[in-house]
Every structure is written in structure tokens, then in C-alpha cells.
Amino acid sequence: MRLLSHLLKRFVRNGQLTVVNAAGQRFVFGSGENGPRVTARLHDQKLERDLFLNPELAAAEAYMDGRLTFEEGGTVFDxxxxxxxxxxxLGSHPVQQALRKGWRALRRFHQANPVARAKTNAASHYDHPAEFYRLWLDETMAYSCAYFEEPDQPLADAQRNKFRHVAAKLGLSPGMRVAEIGSGWGGLSIYLAKQCGVHVTAINVSPEQLAESRRLAEIAGVADQIDFREVDYRDLTGTYDRVVSIGMMEHVGVAHFDAYFTRIRELLAPGGFALVHAIGRMSPPGTTAPFIRKYIFPGGYVPALSEVFASTERTHLWVADMEVLRLHYYWTIRAWRRRFEARRSEVEAMMGARFTRMWDFYLSAVELGFLHGSNMVFQLLLSERRDDVPVRRDFMFTNEQALLARDSLKDEPA
Incomplete structure (x- = not known):
């Protein structure tokens, strides 16, 4: 425990961590003030070295494999x-600083997403059965940041708020042609088709999501207004009045940002504009955490705003508007994690114990990243000309109120 103790003594300044090693010895770190108290048991001696060298990845893998467990009612969230x-x-320890320096040197390799690899990377996360996601997502099947009127608003209502908020910013009229890059489970496309009367070309590289999206569009009665295609964003052609991309830029990789924004610009018809909604960081450029990179979103990266704007500058796009959603994704993921925990036994029966623990670690980690870390969500309106987007922001609020009234009327029973 000598090396691990050296790290933990520097690491635990708030709260308290009790470690029970494989020999049954107990080691206590921290005073217990200003943070949680956690007791963790290490089930083999090798884990001590692994945790010292790469604690973020080693802790996740050990928990997934049952080599790291918790006592006294503790959880991985704790x-x-x-x-x-x-x-x-943790970040100030010399070994961890060296590790992060190495990650930064390799980040373009980690984020390489040529067309074939991008499809494989997406499949590793999104091509799980729709029934798995249906267990803990809400009825909209939206798997991106919701938009809350208040922190405890029902998740489905908050996701519909997001659809409405996006539609309002897009300034849609019936008959418009809209391209959605990265269409998820189809919720936004279905909303835009049904509530705004537009035709949507929705692209995705996940066959599982596309199949479920088509099914949901049929149920909603808008299948004839949505063309769901298995296409990489780089291969989409044509021109559209609007382009929207929700939760897609995080999968692009920093080396591909220019290709992403260039394709958005090329897809826009004269006078059209685009909305990009993505996770960002308020801190300088960095890397993807090793557990997320290896098990959850291979090829993914949450960009600093400086990286985003550098790319829009290079690709000659006007950033006509920007909004930062600071706590909305924390509230979203908190709701997902609680719903996941409530259905945990069903998840385990469907996906297995190791997968369930992996997803538990993932949801816990990202929830806290939006609470205490540097992560947030941003929405950009982008155009080729300075006045394609209305020059006063009032249009968004006017549109949103009109959509709210329209949604209320359409939701009333006949």
C-alpha cells in the first residue's frame, strides 16, 4: 500500500476514504469533513499498483470486474x-501529471474518426438493444441534454422543452427541408415533422437506432415526412433550409472539426442556418478520460470553446448566437441515473452484471462531471452570411411561446 497511500494522502482532502486491502488491513485517508465517507475493499494486491498508476481507469475496471467493492452501504457514486x-x-500528483501529459500527446490518435472507424465507435455505444435504453430513458427516447424549467421537472417534459427550444431557434415554417446530423432515437425529427410541418432528412450510423426511429415515426404518423438514412455526415449531400445537430459534435474528434463545420456550411441552402448543440468544457483543451475513452465513447472528445470557435473561424461560419446550458445536463443525467438504479435488476438480467456495473460507473461519473467538473452544454446558431439568422434574439422567444401554445392544443384529447 506504500505507493497508493502516498497518492491517497495527497488526494483526499475533503471527506474520508477507508481502504481495506486484500490482507484485511484498513487504511484511512482524510478527516471526514466537507465530503462523503466511503469504505472500499480491494480484493487483490495487484489492484493497489494499478490504482496508483491509473486510478480513473483502474477503479472503473476493478468495479466492473468485482475486484473493488464497497462496504457500510457505500456505492460507486459515493x-x-x-x-x-x-x-x-489527484491532478497535482507528479505521476498523474505525467500520465495526463501522455494522454494529451496522443489525443489526435485517440480521437481519429475516419468514416469506417466512426461507425464502429458509434456501434460500441448506441447499438445496444432499444429495450435497454427504454428501461431508463423517458418516453421521448431522447439521449441528450434536456431543458428544465426547474430542476425536478419530469424528464419527459424537460426533453420536450428541449425539442421546442431547438425548434424555436431554427425558426421553422411548414414545408421547410431540415437535415438532422446524428438523429439518435428520432425524437427531435418526429417533433419537428409533427409540430412544425417540415420534412426531415435524419442521418445516423447506428442501425439499431434507425430501426427504432422508423418504428416510432410510424406510430407518430409522420413516417412520410422523415427520411431516416444510415449515412455518415461527411457523405450527406443536398441542400437544406436548416441543419440541426444534437449531441453529435462530441463524437467527431478535434482533427475532424473543420470537416464537420464545412459540411454543415455546404448543406445549407442560401439564407439557411444551422443549430449545433454539444457538450463542451469551460476549461482549456484537454483529453477524454481513459474509462470513457475505452469503454463508453471511443473516439469521443468534449471540446473547449476555444477549439470550437477556432474551427468556425477557419470554416468561415458566422456564430450568430450562443447559449450555454450549465446545469441542465446535470439534472438530465441525475434523472437517468436514478431511473437506471430503479430498473437495475432488469438491466442486469438483460445485459449482464459487468455491463450493469460499467453503466453505473459511467452515469455516476458524468453526472458529477456536470456538477463539479468543467463540463457544460452549448448551443450555436451558424450561418454563412451575417444576416441569415434574425439579428435580434427576440424571434426565439416569440417562436417558443407560439410553439408552446401549439403543442398544448395538439396534446389535448380530441
């Missing part, structure tokens, strides 16, 4: 909360 309130102490 451990990650302890990490979250002590993250500066």
Missing part, C-alpha cells in the same frame, strides 16, 4: 463523489 470534490489533489 466513491466518485469523493473523487469529484478532491479532483485537484
Amino acid at each position: 466513491l466518485l463523489l469523493l473523487f469529484s470534490v478532491n479532483r485537484s489533489g
Whole structure:
């Protein structure tokens, strides 16, 4: 425990971590003030070295494999909360600083997403059965940041708020042609077709999501207004009055940002504009955490705003509007994690114990990243000309109120 103790003494400044090693010895770190108290048991001696060398990845893999467990009612969320309130102490350790320097040197390799690899990377996360996602997503099947009127608003209502908020910013009229890059489970496309009367070309590289999207569009009665295609964004052609991309840019990779924004510009018809909604960081450019990179979103990267704007500058796009959603994704993921935990036994029966623990670690980690870390969500309106987007922001609020009234009328029973 000598090396691991050296790290944990510097790391745990808030709260308290008790470690029970494979020999049954107990080691206590921290005073217990200003943070949670967690007791973790390490089930083999090798884990001590692994945790010292790469604690973020080793802790996740050990929990997934059952080599790291918790006592006294603790959970992996408690451990990650302890990490979250002590993250500066971990980052200041010389070994961890060297590790992060190595990650930064390799980040373009980690984020390489040529067309074939992008499809494989997407499949590793999104091509799980729709029934799995249906267990813990809400009825809209939206798998991106919702838009809350208040923190405890029902998740489905908050996701519909997001659809309405996006539609309002797009300034849609019936008959418009809209391209959606990265269409998920089809919720936004269905909303835009049904509530705004537009025709949507929705692209995705996940066959599982596309099949479910087509089914949901049939149920909603808008299948004839939506063309769901299995196409990479680089291969989409044609011109559209509007382009929208929700939760897609995080999968592009920093080396491909220019290709992404260039394709958006090329898809826009004269006078058209685009909305991009993505996770970003308020801190300088960095890397993707090793657990997320290896198991959850291979090829993914959350960009700094400086990287985003550098690319829009190079690709000659006007950033006509920007909004930062700071806590909305925290509230979204908190709801997902609670719903996941409530259906945990069903998830385990469907997907297995190791997968369930992996997803538990993932949801806990990203929830806390939006609470205590540097992550947030941004929405951009982009255009080729300076006045394609209305020059006063009032149009968004006027549109949103009109959509709210229209949605209320359409939701009333006949």
C-alpha cells in the first residue's frame, strides 16, 4: 500500500476514504469533513499498483470486474463523489501529471474518426438493444441534454422543452427541408415533422437506432415526412433550409472539426442556418478520460470553446448566437441515473452484471462531471452570411411561446 497511500494522502482532502486491502488491513485517508465517507475493499494486491498508476481507469475496471467493492452501504457514486470534490489533489500528483501529459500527446490518435472507424465507435455505444435504453430513458427516447424549467421537472417534459427550444431557434415554417446530423432515437425529427410541418432528412450510423426511429415515426404518423438514412455526415449531400445537430459534435474528434463545420456550411441552402448543440468544457483543451475513452465513447472528445470557435473561424461560419446550458445536463443525467438504479435488476438480467456495473460507473461519473467538473452544454446558431439568422434574439422567444401554445392544443384529447 506504500505507493497508493502516498497518492491517497495527497488526494483526499475533503471527506474520508477507508481502504481495506486484500490482507484485511484498513487504511484511512482524510478527516471526514466537507465530503462523503466511503469504505472500499480491494480484493487483490495487484489492484493497489494499478490504482496508483491509473486510478480513473483502474477503479472503473476493478468495479466492473468485482475486484473493488464497497462496504457500510457505500456505492460507486459515493466513491466518485469523493473523487469529484478532491479532483485537484489527484491532478497535482507528479505521476498523474505525467500520465495526463501522455494522454494529451496522443489525443489526435485517440480521437481519429475516419468514416469506417466512426461507425464502429458509434456501434460500441448506441447499438445496444432499444429495450435497454427504454428501461431508463423517458418516453421521448431522447439521449441528450434536456431543458428544465426547474430542476425536478419530469424528464419527459424537460426533453420536450428541449425539442421546442431547438425548434424555436431554427425558426421553422411548414414545408421547410431540415437535415438532422446524428438523429439518435428520432425524437427531435418526429417533433419537428409533427409540430412544425417540415420534412426531415435524419442521418445516423447506428442501425439499431434507425430501426427504432422508423418504428416510432410510424406510430407518430409522420413516417412520410422523415427520411431516416444510415449515412455518415461527411457523405450527406443536398441542400437544406436548416441543419440541426444534437449531441453529435462530441463524437467527431478535434482533427475532424473543420470537416464537420464545412459540411454543415455546404448543406445549407442560401439564407439557411444551422443549430449545433454539444457538450463542451469551460476549461482549456484537454483529453477524454481513459474509462470513457475505452469503454463508453471511443473516439469521443468534449471540446473547449476555444477549439470550437477556432474551427468556425477557419470554416468561415458566422456564430450568430450562443447559449450555454450549465446545469441542465446535470439534472438530465441525475434523472437517468436514478431511473437506471430503479430498473437495475432488469438491466442486469438483460445485459449482464459487468455491463450493469460499467453503466453505473459511467452515469455516476458524468453526472458529477456536470456538477463539479468543467463540463457544460452549448448551443450555436451558424450561418454563412451575417444576416441569415434574425439579428435580434427576440424571434426565439416569440417562436417558443407560439410553439408552446401549439403543442398544448395538439396534446389535448380530441
